[in-house]
Amino acid sequence: MNAKNSSRFDAWGLQHTLTYGADYYYLTGDSEAAHFGSGTQRGYGGFLQWQGDYSDWLQVITAIRYDGYQLDGETKTKPVQEASLDGSRWSPRVTVGVTPVEGLQLYGTYSEGYRAPGLQDVFRGGGAHGSGDSYVPNLLLQPETARSWEAGVNVKYDDVMVGGDMLRGKLNFFHTDVDDYIDVNLTVMPRKAINIGAARLRGVEAEAIYDFGWGFVNGTASLTDAKMLTGVYAGQTLNNTPLERFSATFGVRALDDKLTMGVQHLSVGEITRTSRTSPTIPGIVDSGFNITNLFANYQVNKNLRLDAGIENLFNEAYTDPQSSWSTSAATKQGKGQTFKISLTGRIGG
Missing domain, CATH: 2.40.170.20 (TonB-dependent receptor, beta-barrel domain)
Structure with missing residues (x-):
C-alpha cells in the first residue's frame, strides 16, 4: 500500500x-x-x-x-x-x-x-x-x-x-x-x-x-x-553482474498513432561466473549473448489496449547473468522463443 x-x-x-x-x-x-x-x-x-x-x-x-x-x-x-x-x-x-x-x-x-x-x-x-x-x-x-x-x-x-x-x-x-x-557464505558448513x-x-x-x-x-x-x-x-x-549491456530499439506508429510496433536487439557482453564455494578458483568467463525481440501494441479505445510480442525471436540459448545457476553447469537457463499477448482494460475512466 x-x-x-x-x-x-x-x-x-x-x-x-x-x-x-x-x-x-x-x-x-x-x-x-x-x-x-x-x-x-x-x-x-x-x-x-x-x-x-x-x-x-x-x-x-x-x-x-x-x-x-x-x-x-x-x-x-x-x-x-x-x-x-x-x-x-x-x-x-x-x-x-x-x-x-x-x-x-x-x-x-x-x-x-x-x-x-x-x-x-x-x-x-x-x-x-x-x-x-x-x-x-x-x-x-x-x-x-x-x-x-x-x-x-x-x-x-x-x-x-x-x-x-x-x-x-x-x-x-x-x-x-x-x-x-x-549473501550466503558457501565456503563453510553449515551455511x-x-x-x-x-x-x-x-x-x-x-x-x-x-x-x-x-x-x-x-x-x-x-x-x-x-x-x-x-x-x-x-x-x-x-553475483554474476553483466559488465557490458547494450540495446537498440526501432519502432513505427500507424493508424493515427493507435498502433505501435517495432523490434529490439539486446546484447550482453562477457559475464564472469565466479565460484561461490571456492573463492580462490578463477571465474569462468561466458562470452555473453544477443537476443532479438518483436513487440506491438494497439490502443483499441481509451480504456482498452492490446499488446503482443515475441521474445528471443531466434531462440538463442543463454543464461541470464543474474541467475544463480551453478558455475560448472553447461545448461542454458534463459527462456527460449516466447510468445506473449495481453489485453488490458480500464474501468472508471
Missing part, C-alpha cells in the same frame, strides 16, 4: 515542488519443510522531497526518506528458535542541476539507501532441499546500507531535423558503496546468510531517443564494475 502527492507553488523567486508520501507492506510466510521457517515481515516508510527551480538554469532537489522494518518468526530447526528483529534508518538525497545553455543540463547527486533482511535470510534452516542440516538461521542479520554518487548530463532538444521531432539523451556516471552486504562484507558498484550508463512522430529510435548502454571489496569473496565479481 502506498500513497503520494505533489504540491506546487511559487515563492521567493523560485518554483517549488513538494512531493511527499508513505508506503507499507506486510508479508507472511510458512512452510512444512524444515528449511524455510515461518514468520511475518513488515516494512514501512515515508519521504519528503523538495524541488526548487530558479529561472531556467538552476534546479535543486533535496529529499529525506525514513525506512523501518519488523521481523517476527521462528525457525523449524530442532530446537525451535524464536526471534524478533527490527530496525530503521533515515536516508538523505540531494541533487543539483545546472543548465548553462538551453537543452543541456549538468547534474550531480548524492544519495543513501537501506535494505532490510528478509524472512528466508533470517529464519532459513535445514538442507537445501528440505533435508539435512546444511543451512542454519541467522537471527542477528543486519540490514544493508548504501551510499551513492552520480554525475552526468541530460540533453533535451526539439525540432532537430524536422518539425515536431525531439531528441532526448542522458549520460550518467555512478559509484555506489554497500556496507553489510547480505547461512551473513553480512558478508563491503561491495562496490561503479560504471557509466547512456541512453538516447530520437522521436520523429511516425517512428522512434532508442539506444541504451551500460558498463558496470561490481565486486566485493572485503570478506571471503573479496575481489570477486558481484
Whole structure:
C-alpha cells in the first residue's frame, strides 16, 4: 500500500515542488519443510522531497526518506528458535542541476539507501532441499546500507531535423558503496546468510531517443564494475553482474498513432561466473549473448489496449547473468522463443 502527492507553488523567486508520501507492506510466510521457517515481515516508510527551480538554469532537489522494518518468526530447526528483529534508518538525497545553455543540463547527486533482511535470510534452516542440516538461521542479520554518487548530463532538444521531432539523451556516471552486504557464505558448513562484507558498484550508463512522430529510435548502454571489496569473496565479481549491456530499439506508429510496433536487439557482453564455494578458483568467463525481440501494441479505445510480442525471436540459448545457476553447469537457463499477448482494460475512466 502506498500513497503520494505533489504540491506546487511559487515563492521567493523560485518554483517549488513538494512531493511527499508513505508506503507499507506486510508479508507472511510458512512452510512444512524444515528449511524455510515461518514468520511475518513488515516494512514501512515515508519521504519528503523538495524541488526548487530558479529561472531556467538552476534546479535543486533535496529529499529525506525514513525506512523501518519488523521481523517476527521462528525457525523449524530442532530446537525451535524464536526471534524478533527490527530496525530503521533515515536516508538523505540531494541533487543539483545546472543548465548553462538551453537543452543541456549538468547534474550531480548524492544519495543513501537501506535494505532490510528478509524472512528466508533470517529464519532459513535445514538442507537445501528440505533435508539435512546444511543451512542454519541467522537471527542477528543486519540490514544493508548504501551510499551513492552520480554525475552526468541530460540533453533535451526539439525540432532537430524536422518539425515536431525531439531528441532526448542522458549520460550518467555512478559509484555506489554497500556496507553489510547480505549473501550466503558457501565456503563453510553449515551455511547461512551473513553480512558478508563491503561491495562496490561503479560504471557509466547512456541512453538516447530520437522521436520523429511516425517512428522512434532508442539506444541504451551500460558498463558496470561490481565486486566485493572485503570478506571471503573479496575481489570477486558481484553475483554474476553483466559488465557490458547494450540495446537498440526501432519502432513505427500507424493508424493515427493507435498502433505501435517495432523490434529490439539486446546484447550482453562477457559475464564472469565466479565460484561461490571456492573463492580462490578463477571465474569462468561466458562470452555473453544477443537476443532479438518483436513487440506491438494497439490502443483499441481509451480504456482498452492490446499488446503482443515475441521474445528471443531466434531462440538463442543463454543464461541470464543474474541467475544463480551453478558455475560448472553447461545448461542454458534463459527462456527460449516466447510468445506473449495481453489485453488490458480500464474501468472508471
